[in-house]
Amino acid sequence: MPPTRTQIVEAADALFYQRGFDHTSLADIAQAVGIARGNLTYHFKAKDEILAAVIDRRLAATQAMLDGWEAAGDGPAARITGFIHILITNQAKIMAHGCPVGTLSNELAKLDHAALPDAARIFTLFRTWLARQFTLMGHGERADELALHLLGRSQGVATLATAFRDETFVRREVAAMRDWLAALATPTNQ
Amino acid sequence: MPPTRTQIVEAADALFYQRGFDHTSLADIAQAVGIARGNLTYHFKAKDEILAAVIDRRLAATQAMLDGWEAAGDGPAARITGFIHILITNQAKIMAHGCPVGTLSNELAKLDHAALPDAARIFTLFRTWLARQFTLMGHGERADELALHLLGRSQGVATLATAFRDETFVRREVAAMRDWLAALATPTNQ
Numbered sequence: 001m002p003p004t005r006t007q008i009v010e011a012a013d014a015l016f017y018q019r020g021f022d023h024t025s026l027a028d029i030a031q032a033v034g035i036a037r038g039n040l041t042y043h044f045k046a047k048d049e050i051l052a053a054v055i056d057r058r059l060a061a062t063q064a065m066l067d068g069w070e071a072a073g074d075g076p077a078a079r080i081t082g083f084i085h086i087l088i089t090n091q092a093k094i095m096a097h098g099c100p101v102g103t104l105s106n107e108l109a110k111l112d113h114a115a116l117p118d119a120a121r122i123f124t125l126f127r128t129w130l131a132r133q134f135t136l137m138g139h140g141e142r143a144d145e146l147a148l149h150l151l152g153r154s155q156g157v158a159t160l161a162t163a164f165r166d167e168t169f170v171r172r173e174v175a176a177m178r179d180w181l182a183a184l185a186t187p188t189n190q
Numbered sequence: 191m192p193p194t195r196t197q198i199v200e201a202a203d204a205l206f207y208q209r210g211f212d213h214t215s216l217a218d219i220a221q222a223v224g225i226a227r228g229n230l231t232y233h234f235k236a237k238d239e240i241l242a243a244v245i246d247r248r249l250a251a252t253q254a255m256l257d258g259w260e261a262a263g264d265g266p267a268a269r270i271t272g273f274i275h276i277l278i279t280n281q282a283k284i285m286a287h288g289c290p291v292g293t294l295s296n297e298l299a300k301l302d303h304a305a306l307p308d309a310a311r312i313f314t315l316f317r318t319w320l321a322r323q324f325t326l327m328g329h330g331e332r333a334d335e336l337a338l339h340l341l342g343r344s345q346g347v348a349t350l351a352t353a354f355r356d357e358t359f360v361r362r363e364v365a366a367m368r369d370w371l372a373a374l375a376t377p378t379n380q
Contacts, residue, residue: 020300022213098296105353106288106296110210120353148350148359149366156346160338163295163310169338176339 005043007033009053016054017100021047021107048115055118058100062122066129076133077185080150083130084177087157087170095165099158101126126151137185146184153177195233197223199243206244207290211237211297238305245308248290252312256319266323267375270340273320274367277347277360285355289348291316316341327375336374343367 011032015024026047030040044050069079087094097103101122108116130147139146157173160166201222205214216237220230234240259269277284287293291312298306320337329336347363350356 018300020212020297022210023301097300102349102353103296103300106293106349107210109352110208110287110293111213116353123350123353145362149363152346152350152363153343154346155349156342156344159292159296159345159349160313160342162299163292163306163313172335173339173342 002043004033004035004039005053008035008040008043008050009057012050013054013057016051016104018097021051021104022111026050051113051115052118055115055122058122059125062125066125070129076136077181080130080133080181081178083126084150084154084174084181087154087161087174091161091167091170094158094170095161095167098162099155102155102158123151134184139184150177150180192233194223194225194229195243198225198230198233198240199247202240203244203247206241206294208287211241211294212301216240241303241305242308245305245312248312249315252315256315260319266326267371270320270323270371271368273316274340274344274364274371277344277351277364281351281357281360284348284360285351285357288352289345292345292348313341324374329374340367340370 008029012024012029015028015032019028024047026040027037029050030037033040044053069082072079072082074082101119104119105116105123107113108119127144127147130150131143134140134143134146153173154177157170161170198219202214202219205218205222209218214237216230217227219240220227223230234243259272262269262272264272291309294309295306295313297303298309317334317337320340321333324330324333324336343363344367347360351360
């Protein structure tokens, strides 16, 4: 991508997350990049085109993060722990703006926006990756169910963290998810 | 409240839920009620005043629902089951627009809106009510933790239901929450 185009997508990604997609105007994006509105519309004719590029960017970033965790070689339970800890690593952002994936999905659903299934593909990346880890842990038969369960719990913590801004709650729920994971890591047929 | 004022708040409540607060204009609300814009601004000077009235309406409706459940006299575990089953009772709406409480909180957080703590009070009503039921079940010491945990799980299911629109997932998670509740209802020191 040409530099300006990349800058536009980066700025839009941050603004969509911090203020919401609908609330962000093309003028806001141009201003954040420091370019004229005409320069922006040279690269993107409509905000929906920027949204598509932002979703692609988030898909690529998520995939790269998951590939990095996969390569770390700490074993599947440690990798899943890494996923759970996003809630602590990104705690300040989540308390301020929620989870980027969950809040974008919710917003696009309300807008009845055609890009909702594309945004949901970011969840699918996490889901597939988590299911692979659960399979490696020996839970192949219900790997997808476990993946969705954990994804759901993590989303719920994010939503209440945004509403209550209570760090103790986040840490307690992270500990509970780790306990749940530890129970799955323990062979039951000893 | 005068009839027109009530109609305005009802229409705004539905529109804020279905389309989002920011995306709903005063003109949209006036059109939904079937009144002139001038008539609407006679009752409410700004959209933030309508938001305050919508939050009050939701607080009152939530309190009335919880009081009704309390009066039903089926015992605390049955009442909590009623709460869990909101996910099934309102499944179609949740798949289309998310949870009204969680999505409004998320949106107000992104807008950095001063009404966020007021919107979060709807969560607090559920939290306090759930904590009372857990106390009645003999879990007084960690009643608030259990209440927040269940509220979080229910929020997470709502968010993924909106993203994936997968009924099987919702039913499976509702069953898992019921199992979790049943384990809490069983005395452990037999």
